[in-house]
Amino acid sequence: MVERESPLGPAFEPGAFPNHAGDTGIRLSEATPARIVEACAWPGKEQALRDAIARATGLRLEGTAANSAASSKDAAALCIGPGRYLVSSARQGLFETMRAEIDAETGTVTDLSHGRTCIRLEGSACEWVLSKLFAVDFHLTTFPPGTGLATAHHDIFAQIHRSGENRFEIFVFRSFARAFWAALQEAAAETGYEVR
Incomplete structure (x- = not known):
C-alpha cells in the first residue's frame, strides 16, 4: 500500500509558537499515519x-x-x-x-483514509481555542470526554471527538485540511501553541 502524504504539506511546521507572554497553551498535531x-x-x-x-x-x-x-x-x-x-x-x-x-x-x-485527515489538539486552552471557531459549548459538563459531534467552521465540515479532558480530535475533509489548519493556528495565537 502506498503511504498517503499529509494534506498539510508545507503548512505543517513543527516547533513552538508562543504568545507575547512566552506561553504555549496547546499542542497541535496531525494524527499520522491515521x-x-x-x-x-x-x-x-x-x-x-x-x-x-x-x-x-x-x-x-x-x-x-x-x-x-x-x-x-x-x-x-x-x-x-x-x-x-x-x-x-x-x-x-x-x-x-x-x-x-x-x-x-x-x-x-x-x-476514508485518503479522504479525511485528523487534527489533534491537546492542552489546557483547547476549549478556549475551539470556541473561537465553533458555536459549541465545549465545557466539560456539556461536552465530556467520550462524546463527539458534527458541526462546521464556515464551509469546513468537522467531526469533533473529545478523547480526554484536555484532548480533542477533529476530522476534516483532506481538501479543507490546510485551510482549517491555518484557521486553527490563528485562533491559537492568543494562547500560544506548539506543533508536533
Missing part, C-alpha cells in the same frame, strides 16, 4: 455493528446516543449518525480488520 473508516449498520443491526467495532479495535461503544464515542491510546470511534460510526486508528490494516469483522448481513465499511 487510518479512517466509516462503518454503517443495516436497520436493526446497530448492536452487531458496535460489537464488530469492539472486536476490531477493542473500543466498547455504549448505547445509541448520537454523540457517543470511545477512544484508547491508538484508536477512536465516534457515532456520526444513526447506525454510523467514524473509526480511526494509528495501526495498519484498520480497513481490512473492520471488513473482516463486519459481514454483509450487518452493514458496510468504507475506507
